[in-house]
Amino acid sequence: MKTAAVIVAAGRGQRAGGPLPKQWRDVACRPVAAWTLDAFAHLDRLVMVIHPDDADLAQAASHGLDVELVPGGHDRAASVLAGLEALASDPPDVVLIHDVARPCVSRNTIDAVIAALNRSPGAAPALPVTDALWTGARGQVTGTQDRTGLFRAQTPQGFRFAQILAAHRAHPGGAADDVQVARDAALDIAIVPGDEFNLKITGPDDFARAAQYLESAMDVRLGNGYDVHRFGPGGHVTLCGVDVPHSHGLDGHSDADVGMHALTDAIYGALAAGDIGRHFPPSDPQWKGAASHIFLRHAADMVAERGMKIANVDVTLVCERPKIGPHAEAMIKSLADILGIETSRVSVKATTSERLGFTGREEGIAALATATLVSQ
Ligand SMILES: Nc1ccn([C@@H]2O[C@H](COP(=O)(O)OP(=O)(O)OP(=O)(O)O)[C@@H](O)[C@H]2O)c(=O)n1
Numbered sequence: 001m002k003t004a005a006v007i008v009a010a011g012r013g014q015r016a017g018g019p020l021p022k023q024w025r026d027v028a029c030r031p032v033a034a035w036t037l038d039a040f041a042h043l044d045r046l047v048m049v050i051h052p053d054d055a056d057l058a059q060a061a062s063h064g065l066d067v068e069l070v071p072g073g074h075d076r077a078a079s080v081l082a083g084l085e086a087l088a089s090d091p092p093d094v095v096l097i098h099d100v101a102r103p104c105v106s107r108n109t110i111d112a113v114i115a116a117l118n119r120s121p122g123a124a125p126a127l128p129v130t131d132a133l134w135t136g137a138r139g140q141v142t143g144t145q146d147r148t149g150l151f152r153a154q155t156p157q158g159f160r161f162a163q164i165l166a167a168h169r170a171h172p173g174g175a176a177d178d179v180q181v182a183r184d185a186a187l188d189i190a191i192v193p194g195d196e197f198n199l200k201i202t203g204p205d206d207f208a209r210a211a212q213y214l215e216s217a218m219d220v221r222l223g224n225g226y227d228v229h230r231f232g233p234g235g236h237v238t239l240c241g242v243d244v245p246h247s248h249g250l251d252g253h254s255d256a257d258v259g260m261h262a263l264t265d266a267i268y269g270a271l272a273a274g275d276i277g278r279h280f281p282p283s284d285p286q287w288k289g290a291a292s293h294i295f296l297r298h299a300a301d302m303v304a305e306r307g308m309k310i311a312n313v314d315v316t317l318v319c320e321r322p323k324i325g326p327h328a329e330a331m332i333k334s335l336a337d338i339l340g341i342e343t344s345r346v347s348v349k350a351t352t353s354e355r356l357g358f359t360g361r362e363e364g365i366a367a368l369a370t371a372t373l374v375s376q
């Protein structure tokens with residue numbers, strides 16, 4: 001079954017206020033839209049419908065995901081139709097239509113909607129109304145309302161693609177949501193369990209509620225690494241990808257880049273994925289003299305495969321000589337390039353061991369590293 005999501009993000013977020021439309025503002029350190037897009041990244045196609053003025057903001061929020069940006073319309077329904085039309089030339093089997101302003105939507109909710117489409121032309125999450133319902137006017141209760149059979153509607157609202165496209169094309173307008181459009185076309189809609197946390201950021205206070213949930217659900221991992229290589233014959237040492245002239249070289253099976261090895265192990269450690277020796281056994285002749293960026297890149301690729309990203313790394317080199325300071329900036333750039341992150345997230349520093357121990361006697365160089373990973 002080919003799946004697609006239409007994320008409607010062309011609204012102006014007037015009720016939320018603030019300097020930018022709510023979908024481009026940060027919640028838990030990232031744009032609202034980035035969280036929403038990540039939730040749907042496992043579907044085959046992603047369309048995000050935006051206001052034409054917001055192309056740069058939308059591009060940034062897409063953070064490298066394969067997202068088709070489509071200009072929206074004057075109201076939500078027009079934006080949904082624009083998104084559906086963008087899919088029509090290569091139609092998916094099913095489409096999930098979702099408000100960008102619901103960044104806390106869970107994988108369970110998304111998958112439950114998709115599963116329900118095997119037995120129903122439409123499906124959407126909703127929560128039964130549990131509080132008493134009143135009518136009111138001028139600050140006074142004017143009556144009570146029977147809540148039996150009432151639900152609070154959420155998104156994503158999912159449909160078989162051809163049917164919802166036809167329903168939207170034929171609709172005269174004024175629908176509250178896509179379920180109403182589908183019901184007006186006589187399509188049955190199954191209710192799947194909604195989620196209290198799948199709130200729509202509507203007013204200013206909703207940012208704090210969404211942030212609290214997203215931060216509590218975030219997976220943060222820390223790893224550390226340590227490595228030592230002894231000095232041997234040679235005229236330079238390779239440290240964090242930079243060749244530094246020296247009176248000796250470093251001995252090792254690969255290029256003996258002690259800093260990069262410690263960092264690679266820190267990343268594997270954060271992933272609970274063993275160490276360099278497990279992934280690149282020294283007994284295997286193909287890694288003899290290998291450039292260590294191969295190891296570090298492998299660890300970085302594993303981070304992405306696990307749906308995580310590198311928040312920061314910190315490397316400390318322990319040696320009396322060579323002096324690291326003049327080369328630190330080049331080392332930071334080299335590591336940032338290999339890891340595919342900004343240089344502001346990479347630290348390389350050095351210390352001596354006050355002439356104590358093996359590093360103090362200049363028998364070799366030691367390195368320690370820390371890496372922090374966060375779920376995307
Ligand atoms: N012309 C429009 C209007 C709304 N939307 C989207 O439809 C959803 C509806 O949620 P809502 O809270 O009403 O968003 P806004 O219209 O942005 O908010 P407001 O009414 O406060 O301006 C949002 O994802 C919004 O971006 C859209 O794509 N195109």
Ligand SMILES: C[C@](O)(CO)[C@H](O)COP(=O)(O)O
Binds near residue numbers: 099152177202
């Ligand atoms: C579609 C919706 O999210 C269902 O709850 C909602 O109706 C859209 O937001 P609005 O505030 O009603 O425009």
